[in-house]
Amino acid sequence: xxxxxxxxxxxxxxxxxxxxxxxxxxxxxxxxxxxxxxxxxxxxxxxxxxxxxxxxxxxxxxxxxxxxxxxxxxxxxxxxxxxxxxxxxxxxxxxxxxxxxxxxxxxxxxxxxxxxxxxxxxxxxxxxxxxxxxxxxxxxxxxxxxxxxxxxxxxxxxxxxxxxxxxxxxxx
Numbered sequence: 001x002x003x004x005x006x007x008x009x010x011x012x013x014x015x016x017x018x019x020x021x022x023x024x025x026x027x028x029x030x031x032x033x034x035x036x037x038x039x040x041x042x043x044x045x046x047x048x049x050x051x052x053x054x055x056x057x058x059x060x061x062x063x064x065x066x067x068x069x070x071x072x073x074x075x076x077x078x079x080x081x082x083x084x085x086x087x088x089x090x091x092x093x094x095x096x097x098x099x100x101x102x103x104x105x106x107x108x109x110x111x112x113x114x115x116x117x118x119x120x121x122x123x124x125x126x127x128x129x130x131x132x133x134x135x136x137x138x139x140x141x142x143x144x145x146x147x148x149x150x151x152x153x154x155x156x157x158x159x160x161x162x163x164x165x166x167x168x169x170x171x172x
Contacts, residue, residue: 001062002072002108005054010046013099014078017043019073029055036082047074051171052104054167064109074109076101099102139165 002097011018020043029051036048051071058064079100085093 001051001064001107001112003054003058003062003064004055005050005105005107006051007046007103009079010043010101010103011098012043012101013048014076014101016041017101017103018046020044020047021076024051024071025074027071028110029071030067030068032071035135037038043101047105048105050105054107058107059116063115065114068110068114069107070110071105073104075104075106077104078102 020036020039020041022041024035024047027035033048033051033055036051038042038165055066055069058069059066079102081099081100082099084096086096
């Protein structure tokens with residue numbers, strides 16, 4: 001089963017994003033996550049968050065195991081361009097295109113059909129648990145007593161309420 005997650009209009013040029021995308025393509029989802037933490041590129045953090053989102057989609061939406069997923073494909077397309085102008089000499093202006101990216105991650109299962117164990121308790125069992133806990137009085141734990149020592153209290157450098165300054169502008 002293929003699971004996808006998509007990020008639109010990332011304000012990094014697609015050429016720079018593809019460098020990171022090619023590095024993780026075909027890897028396990030979890031090992032790719034660790035790999036992205038150590039890649040020193042601006043686009044590694046958004047791709048890491050997108051990979052987290054895709055793994056969460058697989059786990060929560062379809063009940064798949066995160067450890068069973070690998071990155072089948074990472075597609076980086078060009079998004080819309082922000083058009084700006086830079087002033088030049090003699091009253092002219094030159095155009096600047098600030099490029100954006102659309103990223104799509106496709107996850108696939110290594111072993112098809114492997115599902116996560118659900119932690120859902122049926123309603124009939126939850127009613128029995130709540131009834132039994134109401135009847136049994138659980139002993140409350142009290143906080144341990146803290147013994148306070150009597151005598152001279154020393155603050156920083158043994159002075160009470162005063163802090164010695166390391167640097168003073170004026171001599172005393």
